[in-house]
Amino acid sequence: MTASTAPIVRLLQTRRPLLMGIVNVTPDSFHDGGRYASPEAAIAQSRRLIDEGADILDIGGESTRPGAQPVAVQEELVRVLPVLRALRNAGVLLSVDTRQPQVMRAALAAGAAMINDVNALRAPGAIEAVAETDASVCLMHMQGEPRTMQQAPRYDDVVAEVTAFLRQRIDACVAAGIGRDRIVIDPGFGFGKRFEDNLALARALPELARLAPVLVGLSRKSMIGVMTGRASTAERLAGSVAAALWAARRGAAILRVHDVAATRDALAVWRQLEGEGS
Ligand code: 9MG
Numbered sequence: 001m002t003a004s005t006a007p008i009v010r011l012l013q014t015r016r017p018l019l020m021g022i023v024n025v026t027p028d029s030f031h032d033g034g035r036y037a038s039p040e041a042a043i044a045q046s047r048r049l050i051d052e053g054a055d056i057l058d059i060g061g062e063s064t065r066p067g068a069q070p071v072a073v074q075e076e077l078v079r080v081l082p083v084l085r086a087l088r089n090a091g092v093l094l095s096v097d098t099r100q101p102q103v104m105r106a107a108l109a110a111g112a113a114m115i116n117d118v119n120a121l122r123a124p125g126a127i128e129a130v131a132e133t134d135a136s137v138c139l140m141h142m143q144g145e146p147r148t149m150q151q152a153p154r155y156d157d158v159v160a161e162v163t164a165f166l167r168q169r170i171d172a173c174v175a176a177g178i179g180r181d182r183i184v185i186d187p188g189f190g191f192g193k194r195f196e197d198n199l200a201l202a203r204a205l206p207e208l209a210r211l212a213p214v215l216v217g218l219s220r221k222s223m224i225g226v227m228t229g230r231a232s233t234a235e236r237l238a239g240s241v242a243a244a245l246w247a248a249r250r251g252a253a254i255l256r257v258h259d260v261a262a263t264r265d266a267l268a269v270w271r272q273l274e275g276e277g278s
Helices: 007-014 039-052 073-087 101-109 126-131 158-175 195-203 222-228 237-249 260-273
Strands: 018-024 056-060 093-097 114-117 136-140 183-186 214-216 252-257
Touching (some): 007 093, 007 136, 039 073, 073 093, 093 101, 101 114, 101 126, 195 237, 222 237, 237 252, 237 260
Parallel strands (some): 056 093, 093 114, 114 136, 136 183, 183 214, 214 252
16 A cells, blocks of 8 residues: 555644544534634634644534534535635645535635545545545444434444444445545444443444544533533533543544634643653
8 A cells, every 4th residue: 555645644643632623614503503604703713723723623514413404515615615715724634524525526626635524425426526636534424314313313233333334434435546544434423323322432432443543523512411411512611521531542533622722731631641741
């Protein structure tokens, strides 16, 4: 296998875990919906997250929260492209959170180096859109689709089923020409999962990390609300930071978070207490 020049490969070699800051250019995301819906607000938030220490920004123009309605491709493009263009030389890796091949192609041409697809490149043309570039990809597991996924999630063995799905998606990507070192996987916390499914997957992180680097997204999610008794996402910062540390300890390579500064500080303290430097 030839050595990849994909930026994610270099980043993962130098620093772990990486911090991926969330930028929702949407009116309806579950925690910060509407706050960064204009390009100007999203660009300002992106710059704040960079100052706080984000390694990667994940820019999304479609909410994937439970119950969310799909967004037209044109609308998604109008939301994410101005943000990408403004940040292409900002010194961080730009990821775009999308399920649409057309958005993937336009985003990669506008400076994105990673596609974060909650649908794991299953849409027709999605694998090709990534394979034709040297971009990296996050393949996430989701049962169902955002609009209905939390209505009746069901598994016989959630860890075995999610592992088999991710293994199959890795194989499909590799067969299409996406180098294994460009692939990151994600069990998809909250995406067609009950609380006990999320817990089982969290506990299986070391096992999943044997397949590929694992991205973990727990920030402010309902699982944190259940464990802390905090109904409002605004009250879930401490729980989210605790979960991020726990995931890092179990091999998470990338932490997808709303709160970069708090997570970064917590990781720095933890690493130094462990004698691992800052
Ligand atoms: C877009 N998005 C929302 N939550 C996510 C998660 O947990 N993982 C990934 N990869 N993307 C997510």
